[in-house]
Amino acid sequence: MSTTVHASARSGSGARGPASPVRWLRRNAVVLVGCAALAYLLVPNLVVLLFSFNKPAGRFNYAWRTFSTDAWTDPCGVADMCGSLGLSLQIAVLATLIATAFGTFAAFALARYRFRGKSTTNALIFLPMAMPEVVMGASLGTLFLNTRVQFGFVTILIAHVMFCLSFVVVAVKARVMSMDPRLEEAARDLYAGPFQTFWRVTLPLAAPGIAAGAMLSFALSFDDFIITQFNAGPSTVTFPMFVWGAAQRGVPVQVNVIGSAMFVLALAIVLGGQLAANRRKKS
Amino acid sequence: MTAVAPLSSSGPAPSGAAPGGEQDPDAAVTDSGGGRARRGLTPYWLLLPAGLWLAVFFVAPLFYQASTSVQSGSLEEGFRVTWQFSNYTDALGTYGTHFVRSFGYAAVATALCLLIGYPLAYMIAVRAGRWRNLLLVLVIAPFFTSFLIRTLAWKTILSDGGPVVSVLSSLHILDVTSWLGLTGGERVLATPLAVVCGLTYNFLPFMILPLYSSLERIDTSLLEAARDLYAKPATTFRKVTFPLSLPGVVAGTLLTFIPASGDYINAQLLGSPNEQMVGNAIQKQFLNVLDYPTAAAMSFILMALILIMVSVYMRKAGTEELV
Numbered sequence: 001m002s003t004t005v006h007a008s009a010r011s012g013s014g015a016r017g018p019a020s021p022v023r024w025l026r027r028n029a030v031v032l033v034g035c036a037a038l039a040y041l042l043v044p045n046l047v048v049l050l051f052s053f054n055k056p057a058g059r060f061n062y063a064w065r066t067f068s069t070d071a072w073t074d075p076c077g078v079a080d081m082c083g084s085l086g087l088s089l090q091i092a093v094l095a096t097l098i099a100t101a102f103g104t105f106a107a108f109a110l111a112r113y114r115f116r117g118k119s120t121t122n123a124l125i126f127l128p129m130a131m132p133e134v135v136m137g138a139s140l141g142t143l144f145l146n147t148r149v150q151f152g153f154v155t156i157l158i159a160h161v162m163f164c165l166s167f168v169v170v171a172v173k174a175r176v177m178s179m180d181p182r183l184e185e186a187a188r189d190l191y192a193g194p195f196q197t198f199w200r201v202t203l204p205l206a207a208p209g210i211a212a213g214a215m216l217s218f219a220l221s222f223d224d225f226i227i228t229q230f231n232a233g234p235s236t237v238t239f240p241m242f243v244w245g246a247a248q249r250g251v252p253v254q255v256n257v258i259g260s261a262m263f264v265l266a267l268a269i270v271l272g273g274q275l276a277a278n279r280r281k282k283s
Numbered sequence: 284m285t286a287v288a289p290l291s292s293s294g295p296a297p298s299g300a301a302p303g304g305e306q307d308p309d310a311a312v313t314d315s316g317g318g319r320a321r322r323g324l325t326p327y328w329l330l331l332p333a334g335l336w337l338a339v340f341f342v343a344p345l346f347y348q349a350s351t352s353v354q355s356g357s358l359e360e361g362f363r364v365t366w367q368f369s370n371y372t373d374a375l376g377t378y379g380t381h382f383v384r385s386f387g388y389a390a391v392a393t394a395l396c397l398l399i400g401y402p403l404a405y406m407i408a409v410r411a412g413r414w415r416n417l418l419l420v421l422v423i424a425p426f427f428t429s430f431l432i433r434t435l436a437w438k439t440i441l442s443d444g445g446p447v448v449s450v451l452s453s454l455h456i457l458d459v460t461s462w463l464g465l466t467g468g469e470r471v472l473a474t475p476l477a478v479v480c481g482l483t484y485n486f487l488p489f490m491i492l493p494l495y496s497s498l499e500r501i502d503t504s505l506l507e508a509a510r511d512l513y514a515k516p517a518t519t520f521r522k523v524t525f526p527l528s529l530p531g532v533v534a535g536t537l538l539t540f541i542p543a544s545g546d547y548i549n550a551q552l553l554g555s556p557n558e559q560m561v562g563n564a565i566q567k568q569f570l571n572v573l574d575y576p577t578a579a580a581m582s583f584i585l586m587a588l589i590l591i592m593v594s595v596y597m598r599k600a601g602t603e604e605l606v
Binding site for chain 1: 325326327329330332333334336337338340341342343344345347348351399400402403405406407410416417418420421422424425426427428429430431432433434435436437438439440442484487488491537541542544545546547548552561562565566569570575578579582585586589590593
């Protein structure tokens with residue numbers, strides 16, 4: 001689809017006259033601004049990567065001094081940082097599992113059934129996504145304060161599942177609604193039982209949506225700061241909270257190492273997956 | 284909601300999923316359910332865990348917050364509901380400028396996101412060809428690094444005497460921005476410009492992804508028809524492309540404006556006390572001052588104002604179905 005547009009755009013402008021710098025600029029202005037926007041998005045990541053090789057003079061890693069690989073060889077050399085990373089991973093995995101399971105159930109109910117209270121349920125799912133994080137964080141914190149629940153691991157987990165649920169529901173629901181119902185009818189016509197139909201046909205078809213929801217949950221939970229800050233205890237410091245604290249006291253270079261390592265690793269996984277998919281498509 | 288759209292649209296998406304499209308597939312499923320009664324309690328059982336979770340940990344807290352916002356008392360003696368509505372007027376009196384600043388910064392950042400994000404989304408959807416998937420990965424790639432770390436990187440980029448500041452200064456852009464009151468003197472950090480720049484940066488992908496998914500869905504034969512009818516490229520864009528991308532514009536502006544107006548990280552890390560937004564005030568009252576009624580009142584005002592603005596905006600924009 002895009003290639004036809006490309007070709008016809010080229011032939012269309014070619015018919016209009018010879019190429020001049022002004023005309024070229026006009027025709028490619030979108031691409032130039034687009035590339036500038038992409039640079040705006042990516043420069044901070046590159047700065048983080050560059051400064052993971054810095055040896056700063058003071059406690060703050062904001063000005064370049066000299067090249068060093070010290071932080072890369074000793075990533076956990078800062079007190080509490082790798083512990084907070086572990087805590088964030090634990091919470092993200094648990095929150096993803098719970099939110100993906102519950103969200104998938106709800107998505108099937110909303111995509112496949114008609115029932116009373118459906119529009120109310122849709123609104124209930126939509127509202128958390130239309131609410132600023134401070135409001136959700138502060139109000140949930142108020143609930144825990146009022147009911148005298150101890151702030152800690154469990155309260156953070158509860159909060160993370162709460163804001164991940166809606167995103168899972170939206171991802172899975174979109175997928176389920178775009179599935180062809182005739183495939184399941186065919187399975188039933190071929191005498192597959194309800195369980196078999198679900199396990200062999202429905203679930204594999206819905207899997208990409210469920211995977212998208214799970215990945216989104218993991219990313220949201222792992223990187224959440226605002227809601228977490230309102231619902232964490234003094235001894236449960238997640239990685240974003242560690243970075244926030246570091247920003248007040250002094251940012252160790254190891255923070256950049258973790259940030260860069262995650263960036264490079266995730267990029268490699270995604271690009272590798274794309275390459276593999278392309279190769280499969282070709283062969 | 285955002286990152287999902289391009290992923291889910293890659294499947295055999297029903298092209299007729301226009302507004303109200305939600306009802307039609309439903310009906311189809313119910314009718315063609317192979318004689319199976321798709322009623323009864325099953326949907327309620329499926330909804331129970333998620334619904335209960337949201338009811339207890341999302342809806343109930345809002346009621347607790349409403350009750351806290353009209354309490355009075357102190358931390359030592361405890362807070363009691365005394366219907367003290369002066370909490371609201373006090374909060375607005377003390378932090379009125381914070382509210383104005385929050386919505387102002389969020390509005391500017393949203394406009395900038397649209398201005399910067401539209402060309403990029405258009406480029407990916409229409410001009411990228413086989414580079415499309417790679418470019419989409421690059422748009423979400425920033426998320427792979429924790430956003431707090433990336434926001435701190437702006438401290439380096441915008442540092443005093445750094446390359447960005449000297450270029451802006453030598454181009455006399457800083458003179459213009461300081462005349463506008465966005466910067467002061469020869470620095471960008473700890474000014475409104477830095478905060479707006481950080482907000483724009485942090486929420487730009489949330490603008491680009493919905494824009495992309497609605498631009499990508501546009502039927503290219505419509506654009507060819509416009510060209511065949513001798514419409515200039517600008518006219519084609521104004522009359523065909525942009526109106527068809529409106530759902531993406533609406534979704535993108537909401538996804539940018541709502542979190543930006545409640546954000547306090549950019550103001551804290553890139554601004555000075557003069558750029559504090561309402562999020563900073565709520566956070567300070569709740570976590571440092573421990574004045575829960577004031578924090579609750581402010582949070583309630585913020586929520587109400589955003590809900591009002593969003594519903595007015597959505598009515599004006601005329602798109603109901605966003606999810």
